[in-house]
Amino acid sequence: MPAFATPPVAPFAISFDHEAARLEPEGPTLTRRMSDLEGLFADHEAWQAAVADGDPVVYRVQSSPVPEVDRELPQSITTIEPGTTGGELWMTKGHQHPNHQGEIYLGLHGAGGLLMYDGTRHEWIDMAPGTIGYIPPGWAHRSVNTGDEPYSFLAVYPGGAGHDYGWVLEHGMGARAYRTASGHELRPWS
């Protein structure tokens, strides 16, 4: 099982396989199944049915060995599977960095969206291979697969920023992304 390096991390090269959406050397990989996304989809019954029906993997997060500690700069690749639950597109849990710091995402494969919310306003960036999405300090962020194939992106973020998942459960994300006949649309938070 790959592990994080012990800080301070010595200089090293990371092989970035854009096609495979992988980093080498590898750190740990986190797997998020439908059951891990409790309370996040608007349609609770549809979420329960999906958990009962095989509890599918919704996304995976593969890290490099750089750990999430202050002054280090971790990277990870998230791959979100295509799908909907109650019409809502599959997505990450979403979080805010309690120690407000910026973050960047680079689209690698597939089609996605980067939804951000500062507690008052929400913003959406369409993510495609080659798009860099900038997340300013203090904005909660969630990624959405808007296509019909896996959507992958690289994230680079300050290791001391922390992750607050409760903030999203308490405040929401300002909007939700749904599948439509012609693609996808954002609807007001519910």
Ligand code: S6P
């Ligand atoms: C970390 C960065 C990403 C997410 C990943 C999963 O700051 O934003 O690596 O952790 O996309 O999303 P979540 O909301 O489950 O952490």
Ligand code: ZN
């Ligand atoms: Zn983040």
